[in-house]
Structures are given as structure tokens and as C-alpha cells.
Amino acid sequence: MNAIEFILSGMLAAATPFLLAALGELVAERAGVLNLGVEGMMALGAALAFIVVYNGGGHFEGFIVAALGGIFVSLLFAFVALGLRANQVATGLAIGILGAGLSAFFGKSYESFTVTGLNQIQIPVLSNIPVVGGLFTQDCIVWLSLLASAGLWYMFAYTKIGLLLRAVGENPKAAQSIGYPVIAIRVGAVAFGGLMAGIAGAYASTVYTPLWADGMIAGRGWIAVALVVFGTWMVGRVFLGACLFGMLSLAGTVVQLTGLAIPSQLLASLPYLVTIIVLGIISSNRRLLKLNGIASLGETYER
Amino acid sequence: MTLILPRLVARERASLSMMIIAPFAALALAAFANFTLYLTLDVDPSAVFYALLIEPFTSWYAFSEVLLKTGPLLLIAQGLAIGFRAKVFNIGAEGQFILGAICASAIPVYAPQASGIWIWPSMLLLGALGGGAWAAITSFWRVRLNANEILVSLMLSLVAVQLLNYLLLGPWKDPMGFNFPQSVMFQYDAMVPTLLPGTRVNISLLFAVGLSLAAWVFMQRSFIGFKLQVGGLAPRAAAYAGFSQGGAIWMSLLIGGCAAGFAGAAEVAGPIGQLQRSISTGYGYAAIIVAYLGGLHPIGILLSSFFMAALYIGGDTAMVSADLPIAGVRVFQGSLLLSYLILATFVRHRLDWPRPSAEIKP
């Protein structure tokens, strides 16, 4: 298998944790809420799913429990930041620390244990094409995350719910005055973000690298938050960004294949460094951010 | 049926009594939440709370260890709080701490034989500069490139960990160290002098307390501190007054970075005595909690850093005596910050229960 084939076949799976978490955060941010606790929600989902799967609960059950865990923590965020109007940044950080702590707490007796991943589903015909065939051999969660991307894209472009989320994010006062329950809509959006982050974590710990280690999310939740900025709050661009980071995560293995002598620490830093650089490039285009940005993002809404 | 919920109503002015009560009530709330968690997990809560909250104060040695941990937490939190009040969210203190430790270590690593009284002060200075330089990257990204400082500073922390690993596994590894990822042990002159004989508490604690007082003057009395606070509370008012936003960001991040770097240097030149992987047990993140718990006020932070240090020491004991996973401390920290944010709401708001008259309908 050459490097290109390797990247093509592995990219989507590597991108999936980023993609799922970023899509969830995208919905929350579209509604005007900045939840920085993604890393913690992912970590908790990862631990819960791993425990369920390790104890013979099956992947489906693992994902359900992880989703519930993510929703629970995100509702905690919503209670404090939306219900009690606390600073969203500080609340997100608290949720992040709490989620990561809980994952380490629950996962303590599972350190370095492994489980089996999920079966690959091949798309007939397409998966037999040389070179790009690997792209069409993926597990079901990858396929589902692609469906979720398409679904969210459709939602924002064509449905009333999408319109409503955008409206609430742009001008919550106006939305309230024409009769929409702003806080309830935002709580819903945040809960969706928690659900997606929980699933993203579950995928990371039970499918992508089916092994438990404390700190295994390794900044992927934070990168997911950055991806939403990279994608300027558009589903399609967030998807492309996730693919980029999927490829970057494969860099280590690719370098081993090519036999280049690059320190492993530099390779491990690569996603972080790329995040920093891309953030600088995208953000310096102030007009672009202003044009696509969410006017009320992170602001406390006082009725 | 309608659910009757109390409404949050803004107070006319901030409640001073609530400001003082909030951290203590938050502690009670967090303790309660963790109590239930321990019960579900078959950990004996009384043993945990004894170990966490009482045992650090039962022996002189344990108490001195609390003071030792207070130093770095106090330094970092004071620096961060200044930024937080200016709404500059530097959450990469962990990375700035690590860079401070690395830069300080350069002297004993490259000049292991050097001696003289100049060595440890230079290390502290170099550490502060290193932390400041690391924070300056975030600052540049925020001011010139308009990038979000939360994400950039956090990513830089993750990079700093990798940089530390690289040095310890590669060029800075102690050749006589049995292949452990650590540097040489530092020479005597590279160590910060001890403050309390018979303990590991060194004079960097004095620096931390002194800098806290300086922070108090800076935030409560100086015009620059006032400008920073205006920038945090009402950025448009700061622009209207002509207070430079970029300047405020640079100052916030540099102060935070230098303080964290100084703390990192004091850690390797103090209790640890070499550069190793475990130089920080999450000080940079814990300091965020310390800063908030102290109400972002220099005096409050003096108390909250001491408390958080006790929690660290207590967590170590609880691991042994009550079989509490070490992650239990992180859970407690996270729930403490969350509880504090819940209670801090009532500094500026109060609950308004729907009046009974509204429910009587003809």
C-alpha cells in the first residue's frame, strides 16, 4: 500500500471524531452559544463507551451511553451558562475540566485495555477502483457522519429549524420579541452539541483506536472548536477541514512509510501547529469572519 | 399545567456579601456533588474528605508541602486574573509554565559545572522571559491576526508538552540517567534558597506573595489596571476613551506568561531540581480555577491558591488512605469551578419568585 492509498483509505475514519464534534459545536455556535467544553464532553463519551463495550455491552449501547453522557454534561453547561447567565467561556472551561476529570475517574481501572472495533462496510463496485477504492471501505459510523454532514447542510439551507437557529444566533432579542423561546432553542442546540461530542469520543475510543488511555482525546475536542472557525460556520467547509485534520493525524504513519527522520514529537505537534497557522490565516480576514460570523456568539442573553 | 420557576433579576449593584459567600458556598456545593459521586462508586466519602480537607493541616510537613504548592498556583493565578478581568482568556498558562521551566533549565543543562550566586536568579529571570515569549506568540496572533487567544494559547500548551518531551528524550536527556526522560540533576547554585528550614518551601513563595501585593496595587489603584478593566467590561467604552485594545491584550498576556514562566522556573530550580516530564501537575489549568475562585481579586486569589494547594496535597493522601483515584482531584476541581460560577451569578442577580397574586385568576 503506498502513501496515497493509505491516506485515502484512512482519512475519513481519522476525520470522524473531529467531524462529529465540530458539527455539534457548529449547531451550538449557530444558535449563539460558545461551548468550549467539547474536549471534556468527548473525553467523557470516550470513557463511558469504552467501559460499556469492554464489559460486553456492544458498540451500539456504547454509543448510546456516550451520547447520553455528552448530553448530560452539555445540559449542565446550559443550566449554568444559559439558565444562570454565567460567562460562557469560563463555564465551558469548567465543563472541559470536569469532563476530562470524570473520564479519568471512571476509566482508571481500564487503562491500556483494548476492545475490538467495528466492521468495515464496502460500497460495491466503487471500493474496487484502484487507488481511491479505500475511500469506499469504511465502518458504519463514518458513513453515518457523512450522512449527518449532509443532513445538517440541508437543515441550514432549507428548513425552518435551520433558519430559526440562524435567527436566534444573530439576534436573540428579535427572536424573542417575535415569539420564539430563545433559551429553549439554545438549550436544544447545546444538547445536540453534547450528543455529537459524546459520539465523537465514543468513536475515538471504541472504533478508531479501540484502546483506553487517559488523555486519549489529546486536544481533538479543541481542534473541533477551531474547525468551526476554519469552516466559517459552514457545514461544507467544516467537513473539508475535518478531512484535512484526518490526513494530518495519519502523518506519523505516512512518515514511517516513507522513512523520513522527523522527530515523533514534531509529528505529534503537527495538528496543533497547523491549527495555530490556519487560525491566523482565516482570522486575519476580518471581513470574512464578520460576514459569516455569529453576531451574538458567546454573549450572555439577558431577557 | 404551568411550572413555576423563579426568574433571575439583575441587582441594582453587585452584592458584596454574595461576593464573599460565593466561594465558600461553592465549596459546599462541590463537596456535596462529589459526595454523591463517591457513594455511587463505593469510595468512603468521609475518608476522602478527611484526607482532602483536614489532613493537609494535621502535620507541619504536610502544611509545608501545601505552602510549597501555593507558590506556583498563586503566581500563575495572579497573572491570569489580570488578563481575565480584561477579558483576555489566556488558558495556555500550562505551556508558558513549561517554557519557563525549559528556559531556566538551559543554564544548568549547558553549564552543569558553573557556580555562583548569579545562577538561580538568572534562571528565574530566564524562565519569566521564556514564559512571556511563549505568551507573546498568542498575543501576536490575537492582536495582529485577530485569532482567538483561547484556542491559540491552548494549542501552544499542547505544543509545549511535545517540545518538553523532545528535549527530554533527545538533546537534554541525562546521559547517566538510565535512559529516563529527564535532564541532569541541577547543581547546588542552580537551586532557589530554602525559606523555611527543614522543608522544601523556598523563597519563590516570597516572590509570589510580593507579586500578589503588586497585583493588588496594579488592579485596584493604578490607571493602567483601570484601563485593562474597562477593556474587559466594556470594550467599546475603552475604544471611546482611547485606551488601546491591542496594548491591553499584549500587557495581559505578557504579565500572565511571565508569571507562569517564573513559576515554571521556580519549580525546576526548587522542589524538583531537574527538568522532567512531570514538572507540572496541571498547575496551568488549576490556576484558572484558582483565579475564578478568588473572584479575580488579588486578595481572594491569595486564599484560593492556598486552598487549591491543600486540595493537591490532600488528593495525594486520599489516593493512599481512601483509595481515591488521582483523577478525583480533577473532578473536584472541575465541579468547584462550576459550582463557583453557579453561585457567582447571584453577585449580580437575585431570584424573583412569581408573586402569589399573579396566580390568582378570576
Next chain:
Amino acid sequence: MTAPLLSLRDVSKSYGQVHANRGVNLDVASHSIHAILGENGAGKSTLMKLIYGVEKPDSGQIMWQGKQLHLNAPGDARQLGIGMVFQHFSLFETLTVVENVSLVVPGDKKDLAQRITVLGAEFGLDVDPMAHVHTLSVGERQRVEIIRCLLTNPKLLILDEPTSVLPPQSVNRLFETLRKLAADGVSILFISHKLEEIRAICDHATILRAGQVVGNVDPRLHDASALATMMIGHDVPAPLAAKPISTGNKHLELIAVDHIHDDPFSVPLKQINLQVRAGEILGIAGVSGNGQSELAALISGEARLHGSEKQRIMMMSRDVTHLNPAARRHLGFAFVPEDRLGQGAVPEMSLTKNSLLTAHSKGLVRHGLIRMRQATAFAKACIATQDVRTPDEHAEAGALSGGNLQKFIIGREMMLAPKLLFVNQPTWGVDIGAATAIRQQLIALRNDGCAILVISEELDELFEVSDHIQVLNHGRLSARFKTVDTKPEEIGLHMIATGDAA
């Protein structure tokens, strides 16, 4: 006789200590254009929120066609046929007109777009359904709001200060629409403090003062000053006479200013030339959203011009193009911004600390440290001279009413003894007594030789205080008119002239 469309019986609502409405009775008949007349803070907006279901009354009853109402949300009110056009529009700028409408009116977009066009043609409310709201003028946005309401087939349409954002000519057009609607059977609640307008269009007026109904009259039978006396409870003070125009030094000069802000939703300024001399008040008229905030930011120094040789901003004969607001203040410049809370003052800080914002160079800071005693004295003096209603100087700015805070900010800026004062919307949301006092102070300062620039949406105000008027429209500034030689209608024409005439 049939029951009135809407009646309120003894309705009260209070927020904490503030009684916004006390024992209000109101009857709105069918086919009526009914005015709710009252000063800022008289309780008009609260009353409308109760009727539209945004808030619930503490006590009293609201009846709709004789039946008692319990509104839980605006949706309930809409269901019954109550529509509301907000003063600060409840539109979403990044969405299109039809998307905005579809958030309130069910139906698919194509169908809605068609209905918007048809309705627009019928009532003179033409607007492109596919346009993004941020590209629309204020008048067009108001039309969108009205259309959105009309598509829900209301029996009662509430308009909150609808003319405050419109030039005189558009007001006439709006009135034609309203008359047509009333003839078609829609009752209209018209909230305003503009007496002439109420006399021109309303057949009934309920007058509110301090939360209570103080009169029910047919406004066509009373003259404006009688209505004003009912509204504020005493006679309106007369404006201060201005001394004849003197020609002092140029204290402010903008030369060939072209500016495009980073914000893509902002209005580009084109070829702005203006000058203000000592002892003169120059008024800038115009419908909001035509570049006022962009121009204000450039003059105050909050936004800086991009480097170019030709365009310059001069103050006190010095080139200040690249100076920040603090440096401009050092030259004798003072500025009262449009937004009091968050720009002119920090809501969470005391009045003492808010003094420091701009007055720090008046001896309130030494060796980099704040001198609290001096700052307190400054704040106290400002409170006393301006008659600011507040417990003391420790009160937080956010706890003051809009009018009181404006008095404090204007006082603070005047205490800087400026050579050049720039006031953006001096009396917006301020009650009549305080507004008159503010205008008198401006004229007194001018008589003392200060150069003053005023931006205002209220033409009456500009005609009262300014020596000259220029109109800002689509980011361009008109020629200079001497106030005594011109009329509001002439200025109004320049306010609505379309696009790139120059």
C-alpha cells in the same frame, strides 16, 4: 353598541420598585387609529408588551372583543390577530426578506414571496422579497416589518414610534398606508411622542404619564402645546436664544474623507467635507444607517483613516488624522457618543470611575495612580451641576435611567472645557425636560465660543440648536444650509434623495 376591539381594565405592571403601568384603562375601537401618547419612560412600551404577550400584567384584565385574554407569548397574540411593528426592528440582517417573513408566517418561500409583492403593491410597501435585510434602508426595513405583520391578517396593528426613523416624506407615505389599513378594518395603535403626527393621523389619543392614564382626547380638537402640557404635566420650557453667528477659528475640519470600514455591513463614506468654527453649531441630519456611526467613529478617533495624502481630519488647526481619541482630547476635543451604556459609560462601574474614562487628564491621575478623592470630587460636581438623579457618586452607571446617564456624560464632557464638542444623538430617549436642558446647555456653550457638532435624527432638534445643517445620505454629505434660511421639507428632500447624485 358593540364591545371595543381591545380593552384594558385596571392593568398594572411593575419591575421591582418601578411601577411601569398603574391601573391603566384603555379602549380601542374598530377602524380606529388610536394614539398612545407619552414621554420617554411613561410606560408606553411596557403597555404594548402586555398587549402583545411579551410580558404578563401583575393585575388587571385585558379583553379582546369582549372576552378576557390570557396571553402567554406573542404567538398567542398573533393567533388572535394582534400584530406589532417594533421600534428597534425585530428583523434578522443576515436573512432575506422572505426568510424573515417565513419565521412568522407559515407557507413555502415561493408562495410567500409572491404574497409579499402583491401586498406591497396594494399598500405602497414595495420591497424586494429576495433582498438580504442588511442591504435595505431603514424605511425599507420598516416596510418589511409591516408586511410581516399584515401577512398574519391582524385586526389590530401596534406601531411603536414608527416615524422616529423616517424622513418627513416617508412619514406621509406611511400615513397613507395606515389610513388605507384603517379603512380596510384594521385598528391601529400608534405609539408616539410626536404631537403633530398624532394630530395628523389619529382619531383618538390616550395620554400616559408616569405609568398612569392622564387623559383620553380626540387629538384633532387640541393644539400641540395643549397635548404637550397634558403629556408632561407642565408647560414646555422655551428654547434659549442664540447669539448671532460669529466666525471664529476652524476647530474641526474634514477634508475629502473617503472611508470603508472593515465591517462588511457598514456604510462607506464618500468625499466628506465639513468644517465647524468656534461659536458655531453644525447639525448633521439624516436617517440613521446612512453613515452616521461611521462618521462619528472617524471624528472621535475610534476608527482611523487608512493612510492617504489627500484626506485629512483637522482639529484646532492640527492634523489629527492618525491620533487616537485620548490624544484628540488633549487638544480640547470632547465627545458624547450615541450609546450611553457600554460606550459612553461602563455599566458595572461607579460614576466616580466613569469620570476617569475621559477626565483622567484633569488631575485625577498622578504617577500612574488613581487619585480617588479627586475623582470623587469630579463626579460629585458633575452630578450637582447637571442635576443627575442618583443616590450618590458610587451608584453604578447601569443603574441610572437613560436620561440621567446622558446628563452625566454630557456634564462630564463639558467639564473638560472643550474647544470642540461633538454630540451624537444628544436627546435620544431623554424626557422632554432634560432634553430641553441639554439643548440649552449646548447653545450656552456655543455662545461661549465652543465649536459644536451635533448628529441627530430629530429634525426639530437640529432646527432648534444649529446654525448650519448638512445632510448625510448614503455616506455622502450634502452642501451646507443656513438654518434660518431653510425649511424641514427642504432638508427632508436631501434625506431621501436616492443614491449617487454627486
